[in-house]
Structures are given as C-alpha cells and as structure tokens.
Amino acid sequence: MNLFNVIEEIEKIDPEFNDRINPRRAAIKNITSFGSKVAVAAMPFAFATLFKKAYGQTPGTDVNSVLNFALLLEFLEAEFYNKGLAASSLINANDKANYFTKIARDENNHVAFLQGVLGTAAISKSSYVFDVTGGGAFADVLTNYDTFLKVSVAFEDTGVRAYKGQAPFLLKNEVVLGAALAIHAVEARHASAVRYLINKKLNLGLKPWITSDTKGNDTGIAAVDANYAGEDNIIQGGVTLTSLPAVGTSNSKKSATASFDEPLERAKVEALLVGSFIKPA
C-alpha cells in the first residue's frame, strides 16, 4: 500500500482532504522517517488513525467505504428495476412509462456515477449475487405487481434512510456530501411517487410520507417492519414535536413522524439486505 498514492486518490474525490489533515501534515511527512521503530505491520494502524482524525470516524466510515456502501445499494436497486421492467406483463404500460422507466434510469445513473467517482476503488458487481425475491420472502416479486410495488416502497424508503445515515461521515465534504444528498433527495422523490402509486392501486391509506402512528412501519407489510424501525420518533434535536404550538393538526403524532425522516445506520441496513437480497458470489 502506497500511502501517498492513496492520499492522492482521496483528494480526487475529496478535494478538502488535505485541509482536513492539514494540522497533522508534518506528522504524515514524518511517517516515512519513523524508521525501524515502526514495524511495517503497524502501518495500517497508523493509516487508520489518520483517517479517523481526518473524518473523526472509525475505519469503515472513510469516504470510499461510504461510497461503496451506497454503490452496493444502488446495484441492488438497479437490478430490481431492470428485472422488473424486463419481466413481461408485470408492470402496466402507464406505470412503466411514468414511473419505473424513470426510476430505473435514475438508479442505473447512480450506479454509473458512484463507479465513476470511486474509479478503481469501486466494488465489483460480479462479487455479489442480487436476489430480488429477498431469499424467497417475496417469491412472486417479478410476477405479481402488488408484490413488486411493496418491495419498491421498502427499497426506496430504506434507501433514503441509508443515505441519511451516512451523511455525518461526509461532514463538510462539499463534493461527496453534495452528491450523496443529491442522490438522497432523488431516492425520496422515488419513495414518494411509489407510495402514491401503491396507495392508488391497493388503497392502503399510505401517504407519500412515512406516517408512523402506531409503529415505525406504516406500509402494512409486516415483513419490512425492521426497515421502518425508529420512524416513529417524535423528538428531534431535543425538541418534542408533539408539544410545539400547532396550526390544525400540525403537532399530532402522525404529523410529527411524517415531517422528519429517520436515518438508519449501515449495519442495520446491511442486516436487512445481506444474506437475503444480497449474497456473496
């Protein structure tokens, strides 16, 4: 591992990286002169420490790692929509044209964008197998449009949570945080549209926003309860939303939970997907 090449790579996607580590620049230069006292084996630790200082996070939350996590999710979403569009007589012509062709386009664009940013650091799609049935939990997802819609809603809402959960690791990073939030907003647009669509078809009482009245999951699909865990939070930044002055029903629990979307940490997102929707090749 050539530390200086790695730093150069990071600078390509994080132009401010040098500024982040600037106060410790001298220390980095000195790494090469540690001499025999620092065993080669200690280098990964020194490097991890450098990242930790630059981003204030533990290893695994450096920019490339965050981007590769996003890429893995986008691989799955793109695969899901590409397969859905390819499945004969699954999606009606109107919904195909107005919704899923556009959503698939965006997801495929996200894949290409993240691969472009990561360059050679990008994970390879061929290292994974993507099972859109979630290991059989949604066995008819490519033959039953209702199931397809349900899985789509869960993917989009979870995608929004996943990106949101990663934002703090990109704090103050103009380029990468900007891109991540730009994708985050698009996933939220998708979630809104698919929720509206499924509600029109199945009349589930589902709104374009997550309205967690009794529990986090408002979709009525018990299999995805964990995807919505915590969405029923009504305290934000220490402020209890239901105690705020109201206009109409603005401080109801429904409104309080719908007006703020909750993040989901990486390990929890992975627990929902890896082993079911995503498996090692």
Next chain:
Amino acid sequence: MKTETEQNMGNVNIARRSFLRYAGAATVVGALAMQSCTKDNANDAVIEGGNNNGGSDITDIGSGDIGILNYAYALEQLEAAFYIQVVNSFSSEFTTDERALFTDIRDHEVLHREFFKAALGAKAIKGLTPDFSKIDFSKKTSVLGAAKAFEDLGVTAYDGIAFKIENADYLTLAGKIVSVEARHAALISNLITEGSFVDSDQVSATTGLNISNTPTKVLATANLFLKTKVSAKSFTF
C-alpha cells in the same frame, strides 16, 4: 494505543453530544451559546437575526451553523405561511384527496417552522411577512405551480448548504427534513403532470442527481414571495 489527541477529540465529541441533549432539556438557547464558544470563529459569529439590519428591511440569517438553521427557518416560515393560506382558502378545484394531502403538507411545514423556532430560541430571526400577491389561491394550477416552486427550492436549498454545516447532529436534522421536502416536491410535481417527479428541471437525466442551489440563488427566489427580505451575507459561496 490511543494518543492523547485522539482521546481529547473523543471527549469533545462526547461533550458535543451532551450539549445537544442538554439543549433538548428545554435550555436550547444557553446550550447553543455555550457550544459556539467551543468552536472556531465561523460559529462565534454575531447573529443579526431578530433585528432589522441597519434600519433597512432586510433580515440577515447570520453566520455559522446558527445562520444555516436560520436559513432553514426562513424557508420553512415561507412554506408554512403559503400552505396555511392554501388550506384556509382551498380552491374549489381541489379534490378531497388533494385537500387531505395539502393539509398534511401544511402540518409538516408548520411543524418544521415551529421546530426551528424552538431550537433557535433567542437566536431565531424574526417572523417574516410573506407576499403572496403573485399567487392566485382560487386557481389550482397557480397553487400547484407555487407549491412546486417552494418544494423544489427547499430541496435545493438544504442540499446546497449542507456541506457548510459544522455540527454532524445538525447535518442529520437537515437530512431528516430535506427528504420530506423531496417527498412533497415529487407528489406536487406528479399532481401537475403524472410522471414528472424526477424531470430534468430538478434531476439530471445523466447522473441521477438532484440539483442544488446556493443561498444567493435560493433567496433571490424566496424574496419574490417575502415582504421582509432575507439575506445570507456570510454564505456568498
């Protein structure tokens, strides 16, 4: 094997967390003031909010994270005022379903406004007076057009300023709100034209990224709908 620096950094992080919790215990103002003392100059800024700036009718959001929170507060005030008027004088052209959706959105925007007001406490800018003379509330197309403009603007505003946020907890809060604005934006876009929720006016058809805007650009549009003009002198990037 932690170095002293590392341990100190860890303590600072814990301290920041405690501050936020402390802020939660209804002592928001004091906590925010104390927090700003521990940070760099960008956060020690004087907040001009709450007063007219130099006698002119322009309210500046201030600087640092408090400035960004006030920026959000200004936009949420505008949105809340708009939807309150929409719901109070629903055009007869709106269906029952649309009325329910718009009432929900009104509730969300009012809650966002009240949240920022409570969180900012004494550091909050004043209540802004809107100017909706350009909007015909009796016409659905006029209301939908304005709603789309406000929601799209909100999304691009949050995303455009996010990288200036110093405190990770504030960044997460902004993230929690911006996705709800994006949900609103997509719905309203689809109510205008089905399938327009990711059209190229907002989402690049080649990268799949939502556009974002600087405060200068956002406020130029927002000020068209405000009698009390808002500026962001510390955010002219």
